[in-house]
Amino acid sequence: MSEKNANRMIFNSLLDQYHYQGLPVDSIDETTAFTIHNLKDIHAELPYTSIVYRTNFFSFVFVKDAIGKYTTDEQTFNTAPGTIYFTNPGHFKSYEWQQINDVHLITLSESFLKENVHPKVFEEFPFLLAETVPPRTLQPEAFAEFEQLYQQISKEYFATSPYRTRIIGSLFVVLLLKIKAYFWEDYNPIYEGNRSSQIVKQFKRNLEQHYRDLVSGKAEKVFRVTDYADAQHLHPNYLSNVIKSKTGKPIATWISEKTITEARILLQHSTASIKEVASQLGFTEATHFSNYFKKQTGITPALYRKQQTS
Template sequence: MSDAIETYDSMSELYASFGGKLDQDVDFTIHRNEELYPNFPVKSPLFRTSFYSVLILREGRGRYLVDDQSYVTRGNIIYFTNPGHLKGFEVEETLRGYLITFTESFLKQYVHENILDEFPFLIAEVAPPNYPDREIFQIFDDLGGQLLQEYQSDSAYKYKVIGCLTVVLLLKIKEWFWKAYDPLTEASTSSNITLTFQRHLEAHFRDLLAGKCDRLFQVQDYAQAQYLHPNYFSTVIKYKTGKSVSHWIAEKTIAESKALLARSSESVQEIAFRLGFKDAGHFSRFFKKHTKLSPVSFRQSLSSGFNLEP
């Protein structure tokens, strides 16, 4: 295996790196761990992902690495990780349970646009694993089974149901493991810079959508908001997350674009102006560059069973 650190934008890409293949229509997956990694021992290279992961594991043994932390993997474990961190894992014996992945874009399309307000742990720096008692673990195990059943169905409302079940999953994580979490209390300076940037990013897009701002902020705007030199600010964000500030801005813009295209009846031009683009053509080129689809094609590709109204 290569010593290079890879970045994966989907579970399909990560699984393909091990020689497997996953079909993925939407930025959500759930699979049984024993099917993903039937052979062991397994040791992954170091990698970063652009999606959230929830591991619900009832049996198995191994180790999970996040940045400079190492955690033991064993039975009755609930593990949640965010995009951007340096990760790796080892499987020593068969893992039985569920691996769930989803993106911010998925949450905004199929849940609601202010998802980070309701679940602030979605921008946590490092989330340690939890080892609940059997009764609490069973709640999560049952949710995993429901999500998998719906994921494998042919229902026209499949992803709307999955969105609802994902909210239940996040509420249960919040209820049992994150009651007192406040992202601004995390210690290191670089962590605070990163978290403050993420909060500014979220607030800026909220202002854009509310009509309080008419231009898309750039690197220097976010650096100035923290009274930092743009070069230093950019270095910290890249070091802590593995992604440049421009990459974060582009991903956020695409996530909000997809949500608006999916959940509103506004024209492409109206959406472009709401997101700070001066003309629809620029917005369309930007969108196609990052998604391989034009805004019109993306909207047409949505399932006919999906209701575009909020």
């Protein structure tokens, strides 16, 4: 569902975003946290200018033949044939299209990345946590390598194979490796952005590391806001204000979403009992964990595990 925040819309899925903007949704599978389609099939009337909004998902855009521009926070970038760019959750965004012949958009959630790409995806691909990564425009022969991959992903997305999600996840790993090799092998996000941007990036790193420590047994209690603030020698209120203003989400939401993401991964990919999963994520009682999980997802951990293994 979408919500209004700070006079801007926040969308939790591309389906919500397109519904709100009055765009076609026929090509979007609402049963999975992954989408891919050609924007030519979405924007029948051009030029098109979007509203300013935030999203809670990652977007990857492959511009084979189109002209437009997009804005992330205060930075505006032109898009031309051969342009590839991605945006991550939490930023103010808008875009314009003057002409579209072939532009493929992939969107996916953090849960999809961790469940189907790799549980430690941000460790392998740290640029996914970057604040703003400028687009790159490739020569046709280099762009063709990416086109072959996203076309294969598109084929699998609209297929009916029982292994569809796993195949898409494997192909997306290759796509990320290509992006890493071509663009960001030497990219160091620590040097990017102003002080607030650095605080957000460090918070994301600390959040990711802490949940790895929880799952591995190196930590026992879920960090509170004060713990994340202490890690950066900041006042908790200041950290909370920076995270909320820069990402559109309170720290409590970041923590709860991370907890549910890790819970889903453990329920789907480990043989640990629900009591053990609860303990790994810092819950002292399995019933507390089950109630928490159901409140956030609408189903119990046991039912979620059953759905994933059936």
